[in-house]
Amino acid sequence: MKFETVIGIEVHCELKTKSKMFSSAPVSFGKKPNTQVHAIDLAMPGTLPSVNQKAVEMAIRVCHALHMDIQDLLSFDRKNYFYADLPKGYQITQHYHPIGSHGYIEIDVNQENMRIDIERLHLEEDTAKLTHLSDESLIDYNRAGIPLIEIVSKPQIKNSLQACAYLEALRYLFIYTDVSDAVMAQGSMRCDINISLKPETSQQYGVKVEIKNLNSLSNVQKAIDYEIQRQTALLLDGKPILQQTRRFDEKTQTTVAMRNKETTADYRYYPEPNILPIKLDSKWIQQIKDKLPLLPKQRKDIYINQYQLSYNDARILIDHKELSDFYNQTVQICPHYQLVCHWLIGDVLSYLNKSHQSIHAILHVEDFAKLMHFVADKTLSTKQAKQVLELMMTKHKDPVSVIEEYHFQQINDDHILMKVIDEILDYQPDLIKEYSQGKTKIVGFLVGQVMQKTNGQANPQKTNQLLMKELEKRKQ
Amino acid sequence: MKVYSIESLHDAFQSGKVEPKDYYQQIYKEAQFQQKRLNAFAYTTFGKAEKDLKNADFQNILSGIPYVLKDNLCTQNIYTTASSRMLEDYIPTYNAHVVDLLERQGCCLIGKSSMDELGMGFTNMTALTGPVYNPWDVSRIAGGSSGGSAALVASGLIPFALGSDTGDSIRRPAGYCGVVGMKPTWGRVSRYGLIPYASSLDTIGALTRNVRDMAIVMKNISGHDHRDMTSSFQSVPRYFHHLSLDISHLKIAFFKNIYDSLTDLQMKKIFDDMVVLLKQQGAKVDEIDFPERYLKSLVPVYNIIANGESTSNHACLDGIKYGMREDEKSIEDIVIQSRSRGFTKSTQQRFILGMLVLKEENQEKMFRKSQKVRRLIVEELNHIFQHYDLIISLNSDSIAPHIQDAMKKSSSLVDAQLLLANLAGLPSLTLPCGFVDDMPVAINLTGRLFEEQTVLNCAYALENVLPFKNQYVRGDHFEI
Numbered sequence: 001m002k003f004e005t006v007i008g009i010e011v012h013c014e015l016k017t018k019s020k021m022f023s024s025a026p027v028s029f030g031k032k033p034n035t036q037v038h039a040i041d042l043a044m045p046g047t048l049p050s051v052n053q054k055a056v057e058m059a060i061r062v063c064h065a066l067h068m069d070i071q072d073l074l075s076f077d078r079k080n081y082f083y084a085d086l087p088k089g090y091q092i093t094q095h096y097h098p099i100g101s102h103g104y105i106e107i108d109v110n111q112e113n114m115r116i117d118i119e120r121l122h123l124e125e126d127t128a129k130l131t132h133l134s135d136e137s138l139i140d141y142n143r144a145g146i147p148l149i150e151i152v153s154k155p156q157i158k159n160s161l162q163a164c165a166y167l168e169a170l171r172y173l174f175i176y177t178d179v180s181d182a183v184m185a186q187g188s189m190r191c192d193i194n195i196s197l198k199p200e201t202s203q204q205y206g207v208k209v210e211i212k213n214l215n216s217l218s219n220v221q222k223a224i225d226y227e228i229q230r231q232t233a234l235l236l237d238g239k240p241i242l243q244q245t246r247r248f249d250e251k252t253q254t255t256v257a258m259r260n261k262e263t264t265a266d267y268r269y270y271p272e273p274n275i276l277p278i279k280l281d282s283k284w285i286q287q288i289k290d291k292l293p294l295l296p297k298q299r300k301d302i303y304i305n306q307y308q309l310s311y312n313d314a315r316i317l318i319d320h321k322e323l324s325d326f327y328n329q330t331v332q333i334c335p336h337y338q339l340v341c342h343w344l345i346g347d348v349l350s351y352l353n354k355s356h357q358s359i360h361a362i363l364h365v366e367d368f369a370k371l372m373h374f375v376a377d378k379t380l381s382t383k384q385a386k387q388v389l390e391l392m393m394t395k396h397k398d399p400v401s402v403i404e405e406y407h408f409q410q411i412n413d414d415h416i417l418m419k420v421i422d423e424i425l426d427y428q429p430d431l432i433k434e435y436s437q438g439k440t441k442i443v444g445f446l447v448g449q450v451m452q453k454t455n456g457q458a459n460p461q462k463t464n465q466l467l468m469k470e471l472e473k474r475k476q
Numbered sequence: 477m478k479v480y481s482i483e484s485l486h487d488a489f490q491s492g493k494v495e496p497k498d499y500y501q502q503i504y505k506e507a508q509f510q511q512k513r514l515n516a517f518a519y520t521t522f523g524k525a526e527k528d529l530k531n532a533d534f535q536n537i538l539s540g541i542p543y544v545l546k547d548n549l550c551t552q553n554i555y556t557t558a559s560s561r562m563l564e565d566y567i568p569t570y571n572a573h574v575v576d577l578l579e580r581q582g583c584c585l586i587g588k589s590s591m592d593e594l595g596m597g598f599t600n601m602t603a604l605t606g607p608v609y610n611p612w613d614v615s616r617i618a619g620g621s622s623g624g625s626a627a628l629v630a631s632g633l634i635p636f637a638l639g640s641d642t643g644d645s646i647r648r649p650a651g652y653c654g655v656v657g658m659k660p661t662w663g664r665v666s667r668y669g670l671i672p673y674a675s676s677l678d679t680i681g682a683l684t685r686n687v688r689d690m691a692i693v694m695k696n697i698s699g700h701d702h703r704d705m706t707s708s709f710q711s712v713p714r715y716f717h718h719l720s721l722d723i724s725h726l727k728i729a730f731f732k733n734i735y736d737s738l739t740d741l742q743m744k745k746i747f748d749d750m751v752v753l754l755k756q757q758g759a760k761v762d763e764i765d766f767p768e769r770y771l772k773s774l775v776p777v778y779n780i781i782a783n784g785e786s787t788s789n790h791a792c793l794d795g796i797k798y799g800m801r802e803d804e805k806s807i808e809d810i811v812i813q814s815r816s817r818g819f820t821k822s823t824q825q826r827f828i829l830g831m832l833v834l835k836e837e838n839q840e841k842m843f844r845k846s847q848k849v850r851r852l853i854v855e856e857l858n859h860i861f862q863h864y865d866l867i868i869s870l871n872s873d874s875i876a877p878h879i880q881d882a883m884k885k886s887s888s889l890v891d892a893q894l895l896l897a898n899l900a901g902l903p904s905l906t907l908p909c910g911f912v913d914d915m916p917v918a919i920n921l922t923g924r925l926f927e928e929q930t931v932l933n934c935a936y937a938l939e940n941v942l943p944f945k946n947q948y949v950r951g952d953h954f955e956i
Contacts, residue, residue, distance in 0.1 A: 044792075045556075045563065045566070045792060046669040084796055090788045270834055270839070270843060274705065275705050
């Protein structure tokens, strides 16, 4: 019997607002425990939540990027449960009316487009961080109250490859809409996978298993692949699949059961009485949409269809938002699309990777565009341009002053070049003899000598032409 | 000790007739006497009052005026327990918004007053510090949950106190103790720093001995606060300056079914007299019907909503972050044991009720249904307020019960109608209007949303023709 895998994914993403979802405590990472905390985050009695407008704006940005319907009456609900990481004894979330619903995202699976529908996007707050030691538990409230968005996909994902492509696409979306750094390893983007198997011919979904603790894409892939294997084996053996929450275990590279879920928890959701529904201005919602930057999918289409970049080149640019932004600005001034791309994903990117710097810190768009012009019109040879670029990036200078300072301009002037050629040939009559005997290889050697004499500034093609002409002349 | 209203004390300070320092010494002494008699303080804060007094310039009306806060209003660096063992040692790092406002005016806090645990109750019998006794007869209850505030104002010790009102918690003790008590429109006064009972019903209000003082205090604690998203942006009128004795344009309604439910003839007579007095001043007073089914649903609807909200409002009290903690092996056991020992049985019963009404299988037919009925009641009231400016009723169908009978008293229709103002968020004021068996009786006036001024004006006119303005009972003959 053949089985079909059905996967739905819940993604949580921490928003990089300045302050928390409902308090004025700062959102910052890597700080000493319990120093980024307001009385509201500790649920001190009598404190009340105030909605962070910036977080709402960021959520709307993502909603727009996911083509969602936006609920213009913003409302929040309480999700009630007791746990040490939940200071209020309830989490403020959007259970009944999520800010976004009915969206989709286009993902790229092995260079093929696929559309995944998204059920909902809602705003909520993060919990505190618990650390269990052997005989005590520690609580860090710095994380408590950080704004989160949760995105729930429709169960349309069929394998680990698609799941990873979906998560990757969402991650880029968060980065491009500038709402989060979305680093899975650091927990600013997290995901839970719901997975079930059903016979290919069946209309009915199988028993759902939830997998948690997935902190990298490769673990997502391994966990799903393992789980498909595990469930298939169980089904073929005629054994039941338990409704469970499992976690991915790094050591064994398998999923292990955390708890059985015979009954779903009752969170006693009800509308948050301390936040009355807020009517969002439709103009504001539209403004947020208008200010949205070009998204990965849009960029890819432009790069490949309009700028004629290869799929791989386009991917590399898009994988680095800064680089892609820089590229877009550069080609506005210097529309040599492929040339600019090759330089950016070549020399520039490798320098950035080596030096761990941001592109804006080492290059100006105008300067880089100028350099690209010099390359395009052959003012500089490729070799020279590489040297100029390196000096621009290390010394933070514009190309014109680098060229002047380090004498990088290409010599195209026939008279100057001829002077150098004459000088060389005058002193080496043997070479002319060799040439006349048919040893044309000599030409390359001579071009090299000219380059050496001119510190590499001589235009090699031109030098070549002039040398040939002169050698022919002297041959007779 | 001479007893003053806010206005008269302000004049006495300004004119130099009363030396503030001396006066405060008398207050401290008197407070100790009243504490022995009434048990109305949770704590006294004389040291703080001393410091605040030094900064008072006596220029504005509240500068240098002594007052008391119900112990569910957070005070920075001062115990705030909400009368719960759970918060016995809790010292907030912040002031409630209303406290900030009064401190800015130069008011001097002399203590935190006793209340029912977390504001849940109408007897003040469940207070952590024990029952509060009625100043008019210490064998009777002061009422709750703002019982300490009401008793202290009635004793003449202070001209005003703040309380909170979720169902009737300012107005019931005000009525039992013979003082003026008012809850404003929900959203008029910021709730930031009020340890909640039920968020959608909670209001902070005041207790005074006359209506002019009430107008002063209400104006000074009202207005938008960015820390409370439910606080209104509506501008607050200068109530005091707009006080008027002319009520000839007012149309007033009372509910026939509530009136008919009165069995005590003396009480009935007092209400009849009030109607006559209002009519004599030109107001139009009509007897109207309020659907019986709504009246009968008031108490269950209130209990379901209030306890449903309270069960999650108080889920933060888990013994982990602050407050009482029972040391146990697991986090789960810490929470269970701390909550089991930190709350009284009656509070735990309310939490259990709240849990039940929010449970998924019950929520629709209990919590949601109650909210729907609440909406219907609000619509009915809106309809009435299209034709009338005020609704009046007796504050209670009886005088303050004896302590031993307090817990037995079941809620009458008259008592229940005080809930209307909370369910609909309306401003509502209780005014002393008579005596039965030497115990005070009060009338309640409820107005339209944000029309505190109308309520105050009608009370002002009524107070003017009644002999109870500024009444207090020191209890000189009380033997310690």
